[in-house]
Amino acid sequence: MGIYTYNAYLCDLLKDAPCILAYDTAAEYLGLSNGTNHHDDAQIYVVSPLHIKGTKEHLLSSFEDVKYEWRGGLRCTTINQTINDLLRADGDNQVIQESLSKVYYANGESFAGLTIDASLLPTFYRYKDWAIEYYDEG
Numbered sequence: 001m002g003i004y005t006y007n008a009y010l011c012d013l014l015k016d017a018p019c020i021l022a023y024d025t026a027a028e029y030l031g032l033s034n035g036t037n038h039h040d041d042a043q044i045y046v047v048s049p050l051h052i053k054g055t056k057e058h059l060l061s062s063f064e065d066v067k068y069e070w071r072g073g074l075r076c077t078t079i080n081q082t083i084n085d086l087l088r089a090d091g092d093n094q095v096i097q098e099s100l101s102k103v104y105y106a107n108g109e110s111f112a113g114l115t116i117d118a119s120l121l122p123t124f125y126r127y128k129d130w131a132i133e134y135y136d137e138g
Contacts, residue, residue, distance in 0.1 A: 019044040021076040032099035087120040100131030
């Protein structure tokens with residue numbers, strides 16, 4: 001038997017659930033964040049309460065309120081949506097820095113592929129330089 005990954009766990013937990021992976025959970029699922037050894041409840045967007053043990057639900061009026069795509073059998077916020085959500089929540093600094101850094105280096109050392117909501121630009125600029133330097137060995 002192989003290693004049971006966090007992504008496989010999420011697929012098992014949420015495969016039939018009408019939800020979208022969000023925030024730190026989406027960042028890790030997308031490979032933007034390295035994650036942690038201890039996982040808090042999976043962050044998901046829902047349009048009605050699902051009460052799934054091991055999740056933290058964020059209620060939306062419609063899935064049209066966020067941009068998402070199907071990845072590995074689950075709905076997950078897009079990279080751009082995930083970054084904006086992380087900046088809006090201004091939560092775990094490490095997750096935000098890792099995520100921005102992965103996007104930066106995946107796009108040829110540029111943030112040009114990201115569209116940051118205007119209201120989040122001050123937060124983005126606060127993290128930007130840290131993100132660029134995050135994987136430097138200096």
